[in-house]
Amino acid sequence: MSAPVNDxxxxxxxxxxxxxIYLLIGFVVMFLVVKTLQDKQHPKKYTTxxxxxxxxxxxxxxxxxxxxxxxxxxxQWVGFSVIAIALLAGFGKVSMxxxxxxxxxxxxxxxxxxxxxxxxxxxLIPVVTVICTLLLSNVNIAEVYLFDQKHVTLASLTLAxxxxxIVAWRFTSGSPFQALSESRRLVDxxxxxxxxxxxxxxxxxxxxxxxxxxxxxxxxKLFISPDNRFMLVVLYCVGMALFTMIMGNAFAAFPVMxxxxxxxxxxxxxxxxxxxxxxxxxxxxYCGTLxxxxxxxxxxxxxxxxxxxxxxxxxxxxxxTAIALLIINIFLMYGxxxxx
Amino acid sequence: MFDLNYMPLIGxxxxxxxxxxxxxxxxxxxxxxxxxxxxxxxxxxxxxETFGEKFMxxxxxxxxxxxxxxxxxxxxYGLQQRAKTWIANIKGATTTRILSMYFVVRExxxxxxxxxxxxxxxxxxxxxxxxxxxxxxxxxxxLPKPIKDLISAHAAACDNIAxxxxxxxxxxxxxxxxxxxxLKENGIAGIEPLHIGLWAIPTAIAALIVHLVRLARLExxxxxxxxxxxxxxxxxxxxxxx
Numbered sequence: 001m002s003a004p005v006n007d008x009x010x011x012x013x014x015x016x017x018x019x020x021i022y023l024l025i026g027f028v029v030m031f032l033v034v035k036t037l038q039d040k041q042h043p044k045k046y047t048t049x050x051x052x053x054x055x056x057x058x059x060x061x062x063x064x065x066x067x068x069x070x071x072x073x074x075x076q077w078v079g080f081s082v083i084a085i086a087l088l089a090g091f092g093k094v095s096m097x098x099x100x101x102x103x104x105x106x107x108x109x110x111x112x113x114x115x116x117x118x119x120x121x122x123x124l125i126p127v128v129t130v131i132c133t134l135l136l137s138n139v140n141i142a143e144v145y146l147f148d149q150k151h152v153t154l155a156s157l158t159l160a161x162x163x164x165x166i167v168a169w170r171f172t173s174g175s176p177f178q179a180l181s182e183s184r185r186l187v188d189x190x191x192x193x194x195x196x197x198x199x200x201x202x203x204x205x206x207x208x209x210x211x212x213x214x215x216x217x218x219x220x221k222l223f224i225s226p227d228n229r230f231m232l233v234v235l236y237c238v239g240m241a242l243f244t245m246i247m248g249n250a251f252a253a254f255p256v257m258x259x260x261x262x263x264x265x266x267x268x269x270x271x272x273x274x275x276x277x278x279x280x281x282x283x284x285x286y287c288g289t290l291x292x293x294x295x296x297x298x299x300x301x302x303x304x305x306x307x308x309x310x311x312x313x314x315x316x317x318x319x320x321t322a323i324a325l326l327i328i329n330i331f332l333m334y335g336x337x338x339x340x
Numbered sequence: 341m342f343d344l345n346y347m348p349l350i351g352x353x354x355x356x357x358x359x360x361x362x363x364x365x366x367x368x369x370x371x372x373x374x375x376x377x378x379x380x381x382x383x384x385x386x387x388x389e390t391f392g393e394k395f396m397x398x399x400x401x402x403x404x405x406x407x408x409x410x411x412x413x414x415x416x417y418g419l420q421q422r423a424k425t426w427i428a429n430i431k432g433a434t435t436t437r438i439l440s441m442y443f444v445v446r447e448x449x450x451x452x453x454x455x456x457x458x459x460x461x462x463x464x465x466x467x468x469x470x471x472x473x474x475x476x477x478x479x480x481x482x483l484p485k486p487i488k489d490l491i492s493a494h495a496a497a498c499d500n501i502a503x504x505x506x507x508x509x510x511x512x513x514x515x516x517x518x519x520x521x522x523l524k525e526n527g528i529a530g531i532e533p534l535h536i537g538l539w540a541i542p543t544a545i546a547a548l549i550v551h552l553v554r555l556a557r558l559e560x561x562x563x564x565x566x567x568x569x570x571x572x573x574x575x576x577x578x579x580x581x582x
Contacts, residue, residue, distance in 0.1 A: 018400070021400075021403065021406075022399055024406065025399070025402055025403065025405055025406065028405060028406065028409070029405070058395065058396060058399070059399060059402070062396050062399070071393070072389060074392065074396070075388075075389040075390075075391075075392030075393045075396065076385065076388055076389055076392060077392070078391070078392030078393075078395055078396050079387075079388035079389060079390075079391035079392035079393075079395070080388060080392075081392075082370065082391050082392065082395050083370060083388075083391070085366065086364075086366040086367050086369070086370035087367070089364050089366040089367065090363065090364040090366060090367025090370075091364075091367075092364075102416065104421075107417075107418040107420075107421050108418060108421050109418075110417045110418040111417065111418025111419070111421040111422040111425065112418075112425075114417055114418070114422070115422070116422070116426065118414055118417060118418065118419050118422045119419075119422070119423075119426075119467070121410055121414055122410070122411070122414055122419065122462070122463075122466045122467060125407060125410060125462045126456060126457045126458055126459075126462055126463065127457075129456045129457075130454055130456060130457055133456065151400065153455075153456050154400055154403055156456070157403060157406070157407075157456060158403070158406055161406045161407055161409070161410055164410045165409060165410055165413070168410060168413050168414055169413075172413060172414070172416075172417040174413040174416060174417060176409070178413060178416075179409035179410065179412055179413035180409050182409070182412035182413050182415075182416045183408040183409040183411075183412040183413075185412065186408045186411065186412050187405065187408060192364060192365070192366050193365075194402065194405065195366060195402075196365055196366060196369070197398070197401040197402075198395050198398045198399065198401050198402065199365075199366055199369045199370065199395070200369060201394050201395070201397075201398035201401065202369070202373060202390075202391050202394040202395045202398070203351065203355075203369050203372055203373045203376075204394070205390055205391075205393070205394030206351070206373040206376050206377055206387070206390055206391070206394075207348070207351060207376065209377075209380075209382065209390055210347075210348040210351070210376045210377065210379070210380040210382070211345075211348050211380070212348040212349060212351065212352070212376065214348075215345055215346065215347075215348040215349050216349070218345070219349070246352050246355070250515070251514075251515065251518060254518065254519070254522070255522055258522060259526070263526055267528065274523055274528050274531050275531050275535035275536050275538075275539050276539040278519040278522070278523065278536060279508065279519070279536045279537075279538075279539035279540045279543075280539065280542075280543060282508060282515055282519060282540075283505065283508065283540065283543045286504045286505065286508075289500075289504065290497075290500060290501065290504070293359060293365065294355070296365070297401060297404075297460075298460070298500050299500070300365070301404070301460065302460040302464060302465075302496035302499075302500075303493070303496070305460055305461060305464070305465045305496075306464070306465060306469055306489075306492040306493070306495070306496060307492075308489045308492060308493055309485065309486075309489055310489065313489055313490075313493040314493045314496045314497055314500075316493070317490070317493040317494055317496075317497045318497045318500060318501060320554060321497070321501055321547070321550055321551050321554060324550045325505075325543065325546060325547055325550060328543070328546045328550070329543055332542055332543065332546075336539075
């Protein structure tokens with residue numbers, strides 16, 4: 001057990017801190033940059049390397065730069081890097097390279113030799129992450145924590161990946177260095193999609209500064225007829241889904257739509273019960289998440305990870321379920337929120 | 341009457357048109373950000389600073405990169421092949437059954453707050469997709485690319501849908517706390533996170549039923565696609581002979 005904290009300041013010194021995780025990601029990306037430059041058959045060697053270099057830079061030197069030259073200047077060079085990254089990807093300057101791939105027979109015979117032990121490292125990642133999150137989150141020696149207290153899951157995941165790498169080394173005789181080299185094939189096949197989630201977070205930030213939410217709220221209010229309960233429910237649920245599709249995130253849509261439609265017209269206007277209203281409203285937003293490329297980490301990155309020809313296929317497969325659930329949500333909400 | 345200010349909406353237009361015309365998404369999103377900032381008269385340097393700040397502060401989204409070396413080395417030694425062989429040895433394993441079982445386990449564990457137990461990089465790519473593909477290949481032989489893609493996309497969809505509609509039942513999850521904080525801020529008293537979590541259950545059950553029904557019909561769809569593919573091949577072969 002940790003000793004009670006005497007002062008009010010929370011000590012955030014940690015071995016696996018978020019800064020160290022960013023440094024680690026930076027080193028991994030830079031290692032891939034070097035490997036890309038060594039790839040003699042790579043069709044777009046220099047521009048691909050530059051693309052990942054600009055990205056890795058933000059991880060490797062971002063926090064250091066904030067400490068040395070301040071936030072303002074750091075954000076400026078990161079901002080210009082982001083634009084350069086977008087231009088490189090936008091004009092098709094980033095591509096796959098060449099990789100040493102063992103033959104299918106070789107893979108089959110390796111798989112047969114190692115057997116089900118091959119699954120162990122893959123299973124270890126989630127299991128170790130959960131165990132660490134549940135049991136080791138408070139471990140500290142003299143207020144130096146093992147895990148960053150604000151990012152326990154991420155820190156646990158990082159540790160779990162390390163453990164899995166070592167176990168994989170033992171079973172496959174493939175060293176962590178070889179693992180890093182092999183990961184270039186995966187990272188390159190994901191390509192620009194790896195960076196899209198962060199780009200979208202950036203766009204969301206600009207939308208907030210530009211008050212885009214208020215503009216959408218005003219737009220939605222044009223369609224309101226305050227007395228028609230059913231249409232108000234439809235407007236709130238569909239509004240949540242559409243707004244989420246635009247922002248890529250139901251959390252961004254929720255305060256705007258709830259403050260704009262649900263609170264004044266449903267709760268205050270018609271005395272709707274708040275708990276089912278917000279719970280079902282949020283889930284209507286999730287229906288939107290399933291249908292938009294803006295939620296890249298759920299919909300576009302997996303398509304890249306799974307090497308799908310159509311990058312929108314995950315969305316297409318999710319579409320019928322999302323629409324069905326949106327309709328169910330509307331009727332469910334209409335059925336349960338009104339007491340009279 | 342109020343004047344509707346359309347200028348902040350210009351970014352949305354750029355995104356919709358950009359995606360529709362199939363420009364690279366990174367380019368579309370950056371252009372949308374620039375267009376929005378310029379439309380509302382932001383100072384250019386301030387706009388670039390906002391770009392940098394938000395990009396820097398969302399770096400945790402790239403953490404899946406740390407999982408890839410593990411997956412890569414295991415695949416280098418035949419992980420996907422092993423997943424297929426393993427499934428082939430289980431009697432009665434079909435694509436539908438594998439995906440359905442995963443869906444149920446994933447939704448229930450998400451409802452208990454165990455979100456990091458699985459994910460697209462750590463479970464779908466190395467395990468779930470190869471197993472679902474292996475089961476299909478086991479009954480139908482070699483699969484053509486469109487069918488492989490359909491099954492893989494279903495594997496990814498299973499993970500997303502199950503976790504989304506399970507997680508809000510867990511009362512300590514961010515979304516539930518966000519809703520709770522929003523209600524308290526707006527002066528609505530007497531609602532506990534527990535109430536919000538309870539009202540997430542009906543939709544969670546609906547998601548389970550809707551998606552399991554769709555998965556049950558996937559098997560027949562795969563069968564149809566394979567029959568179609570085979571008849572096309574037979575036609576091609578006949579043409580080649582004549």
